[in-house]
Amino acid sequence: MAEPHRSRVRVLGGAVLRVAAVWAASTVTMLVLAGILPDFRLQSEDGKTATGIAVTAAIGAAAFGLLSALVWPALVRALLLVPAFVLGLLVFFLNGSLLWLALSLIPAERGGDVNPETAVVVAAVMSAASSATSTALAVRDDGAYRRRLARLAGRRGIAECGPDPEPGTVFIQLDGLGHDVLHSALTRDPPLMETVARWYRDGTHELAPWRTDWSSQTGASQLGILHGSNHDVPAFRWYEKHTGQLMVCNRPASAAQLEQRAAERTGDPGLLAGEGGASRGNLFTGGADQLALVLSVAGVNGRHGRSRSRAGYFAYFADPANASRTFASFVAEVFRELGQSTASRLRRDSPRMRRGGLYPFIRAFATVVERDVVTAAVMGDMLVGRRAIYADLVAYDEVAHYAGPWHRDTHQVLRRLDRSIRLIAKAARHAPREYRIVLLSDHGQSEGPSFAAAYGISLQDLVRAGCGLPVSRRAHRRLRHDEALSALHAALHRSPDPEADVAAAGPVVLGSGNLGLISFPDIEGRATREDIEARHPALLRTLAEHQGVGFVLVHSAEYGPVVLGAQGSEHHLDTGKVIGDDPLAGFGAGAAQAVARTAAFGNVPDVMVNSAYHPVTGQVHAFEDQIGSHGGMGGAQSRAFLLWPAELGPPAEELTGAERVHRVLRGWLAAPDESRRSARAG
Incomplete structure (x- = not known):
């Protein structure tokens, strides 16, 4: 009994010493700031002695520390329903308000004075100093370090697994990072990602590409990976005729519907289902019982769902030091983007796009706030021993859309992502169970000028012109000088067919990267090739013959799904018959199978358009305003990656399609349990 008692005494004594050290660090920090900031003053009881001023600083530091510990978590929890982008800004200023309140609690004869703007700075520096001191002391004590990280991640315990636990698995999705x-x-010298490069170089991890489905975007890929089915997800956004609604994968209501449909189709709640699953920063839950920053949850149960989806922000920002540090990094990232976009214009980078407006703030949120919050959540999950964790880090994808997948601006993002992975690997050393870290991506990105930038016309105007509908003046002028669109000239000048019942608004035209989707709401069910050619004789030929279009998918009443290409070429998917040059020949092995699978979806639009792909340059043309794009087929966007610990063994099947990746990951989750049971039986 004496030994446990001495152990408790040591733990208590260590905690008291750490509190004293943090208090002393905060006091010294306050004194230094009072000496260098003209708008921040401390005074002693007699107004003169240094000792008295130090006592005032100690009282102020203690009051600020108590308020931070008691009031701050309640404030952050109350702000969970505030939009996440705004929350990251508010917490910084709330921290300054707590300091101002702490100084007001000091007796008047030995008080302090600070204006609101300076209070924000002082609070941020004090929070950072106390956090650094606490961390420096805790890392020397594994138990204290684990308790601290678990507390910062919002967890009450430090071990959810029992004795002799099975190995856990962490899946980290590096959004948009292609295999190449x-x-x-x-492999470059020096590597951009040192931690991951060491794993790969030492042979502890193996790397392989996997081919995405035709819809090479996060909605389809992550739904397939986490829930085992991405059936009926033809693109990132599409129009559903039977419901009359526009589905967008990153809208909470749409994400909730897609997850429900996948669960109904497979009869399986997901990859992370069962006790000990955690989903962090994803579009979908994967069946996990522990959720943070999951979009599909925000689309259900109203306020409760939104609060639950943002719980990760509370867990992270409950420490005011995290708030201060992340806000400072946020501001730095905004200025970094402004500098990089200016440098890109001065260098005359090509292709290049406008990166102003709100984009610098959106980029900072994705590359700083989301990254820090998700990383902290994963570390907390590991420190309490959760069995399976899946997290999405979106930083690379966001920057690559605007700068390009190979651009120097994305190199810095990769370095910072590597630091996050290193932090997660370090946390694994203090976890109550062994962890295997698997890295993967949901798709890659292909580069190239947008369709509108390359050809002076948007896909929507091209479709409207092909239907004989009005287009913008700019598009009309551009078309007059394009000899390749003789069929479109005829469409622009022909008289409307009086018997054609064309909706006033025209067809619904959507872009999903370099994949275009066209639906005719006035035609019930899926419009056939014959229907479209009867109503709009020039449309399909206009699209297929355009030099910026690779191929067009349409359904024929006679032949089934047909792929159309330039110069009258066709590929009949049901029979494999090819007329002229195969329109799919340049899109790689498996292209016909991927297109045929999508053609069988109930939600497939009337016409699907894939942009041209230039094999020599690897370029495609997004139908959105993007340089790096994904969503269709062509080039690196279809080559995602999977990097796994060698001890798990190679994938059990060919890595083609997100649903197969799901089966591979599920097999790896089951493998440790099966091997452990076999060992015990032996």
């Missing part, structure tokens, strides 16, 4: 970009980042 990652391989280059790991």
Whole structure:
């Protein structure tokens, strides 16, 4: 009994010493700031002695520390329903308000004075100093370090697994990072991602590409990976005729519907289902019982759902030091983007796009706030021993859309992502169970000028012109000088067919990267090739013959799904018959199978358009305003990656399609349990 008692005494004594040290660090920090900031003053009881001023600083530091510990968590929890982007800004200023309140609690004869703007700065520096002191002391004590990280992540316990636990698995999705970009980042000298490069170089991890479905975007890929089915997800956004609604994968209501449909189709709640699953920063839950920053949850149960989806922000910002540090990094990232976009204009980078407006703030949120919050959540999950964790880090994808997947601006993002991975790997050393870290991506990105930038016309105007509907003046002028669109000239000048019942608004035209989707709401069910050619004789030929279009998918009443290409070429998917040059020949092995699978979806639009792909340059043309794009087929966007611990063994099947990746990951989750049971039986 004496030994446990002495152990408790040591733990208590260590805690008291750490509190004293943090208090002393905060006091010294306050004194230094009072000496260098003209708008921040401390005074002693007699107004003169240094000792008295130090006592005032100690009282102020203690009051600020108590308020931070008691009031701050309640404030952050109350702000969970505030939009996440705003929350990251508010917490910084709330921290300054707490300091102002702490100084007001000091007796008047030995008080302090600070204006609101300076209070924000002082509070941020004091929070950072106390956090650094606490961390420096805790890392020397594994138990204290684990308790601290678990507390910062919002967890009450430090071990949810019992004795002799099975190994856990952490899946980290590096959104939008293609296989070829990652391989280059790991093999160059020096590598852009040192931690991951060491794993790859030492042979502890193996790397392989996997081919996405035709819809090479996060909605389809992550739904397939986490829930085992991405059936009926033809693109990132599409129009559903039977419901009359526009589905967008990153809208909470749409994400909730897609997850429900996948669960109904498979009869399986997801990859992370069961006790000990955690989903962090994803579009979908994967069946996990522990959720933070999951979009599909925000689309259900109203306020409760939004609060639950943002719980990760409370867990992270409950420590005011995190708030201060992340806000400072946020501001730095905004200025970094402004500098990089200016440098890109001065260098006359090509292709290049406008990066102003709100984009610098959106980028900072994705590359700083989301990254820090998700990383902290994963570390907390590991420190309490959760069995399976899946997290999405979106930083690379966001920057690559605007700068390009190979651009120097994305190199800095990769370095910072590597630091996050290193932090997660370090946390694994203090976890109550062994962890295997698997890295993967949901798709890659292909580069190239947008369709509108390359050809002076948007896909929507091209479709409207092909239907004989009005287009913008700019598009009309551009078309007059394009000899390749003789069929479109005829469409622009022909008289409307009086018997054609064309909706006043025209067809619904959507872009999903370099994949275009066209639906005719006035035609019930899926419009056939014959229907479209009867109503709009020039449309399909206009699209297929355009030099910026690779191929067009349409359904024929006679032949089934047909792929149309330039110069009258066709590929009949049901029979494999090819007329002229195969329109799919340049899109790689498996292209016909991927297109045929999508053609069988109930939600497939009337017409699907894939932009041209230039094999020599690897370029495609997004139908959105993007340089790096994904969503369709062509080039690196279809080559995602999977990097796994060698001890798990190679994938059990070919890595083609997100649903197969799901089966591979599920097999790896089951493998440790099966091997452990076999060992015990032996």
